[in-house]
Amino acid sequence: MPDEQRVCGPVFVGSADLGGAEADFIVGGLLIDCKATTRPYTIHRSAVQQLAGYLLLDYDDVYGMDRVGLCLSRQGALITWNVPEFLDALGARVPLPRLRTLLRDHLRQAKRSTSSEKG
Numbered sequence: 001m002p003d004e005q006r007v008c009g010p011v012f013v014g015s016a017d018l019g020g021a022e023a024d025f026i027v028g029g030l031l032i033d034c035k036a037t038t039r040p041y042t043i044h045r046s047a048v049q050q051l052a053g054y055l056l057l058d059y060d061d062v063y064g065m066d067r068v069g070l071c072l073s074r075q076g077a078l079i080t081w082n083v084p085e086f087l088d089a090l091g092a093r094v095p096l097p098r099l100r101t102l103l104r105d106h107l108r109q110a111k112r113s114t115s116s117e118k119g
Helices: 013-018 045-057 083-089 096-118
Strands: 006-008 025-027 030-035 067-072 077-082
Touching (some): 013 096, 067 083, 083 096
């Protein structure tokens, strides 16, 4: 696998909109977030939301992610979903590019609102 398909600590175009959020790994289009849970049978909502957030912060699809996954480091397990399946399970009803645009617009509008309140 070429080096450019293995990224440790990827930073997304939208990371700055959230104060510098970065994921754990992207390998060949698979976004991986590592968790060191002692309860592998319970995936917390926050872990899934964090994974979705990273997926959406790649506004311009720079990394070409087509799968997402959680690495359960204590169990040596990797749980993966293809992106359409993952978004469908989360209740998304619009395509990924539109979700990314909606998030970008929301975050940037919130930033502008906060800035104008301070000024």
